[in-house]
Amino acid sequence: MRVAATDARRGFRAWRDARPFWAGLFTFAAGLPILYFPYAHLNFGAIPLALSTSAGAGSLIIGVLLVALAISLWFHQQVRVFAGITVILLALISFPVANLGGLLIGLVSGLIGGSLACAWIPPTGAADSQPAANRASTPSPAGEDHGGK
Incomplete structure (x- = not known):
């Protein structure tokens, strides 16, 4: 087991x-x-807090798109830059549309997720299979040699 x-x-x-x-x-x-x-409908003691507004449809669309983009990031890595930019834009749009971007939780998390998606680079097979000691000692070309002139 x-x-x-x-x-x-x-x-x-x-x-x-x-x-x-x-x-x-x-x-x-x-x-x-x-x-x-x-x-x-949240209750803080005896104080009810209802955030349901006319923007409920916008929140539904933005939330469903963010969840769908998250799933596409996991299963279709090729769309990572498109998905990352779309996540950042949807997170920014959620600020005025969806109750301050899900009380700023969704906004901040969306900005971080979109930035990570744009910055992610797929691993390469050759660099991962080479030990770290060999990668550090491998010389990299600094430029062309122009004959000492």
């Missing part, structure tokens, strides 16, 4: 390292409060 758990953890780690996992997680976390707060 312990071997199966270790194999599952290693398999998940390999899956996670081959895609922008954290960008998708932050994007998913951005969509949830944007979806939740316009339809929730």
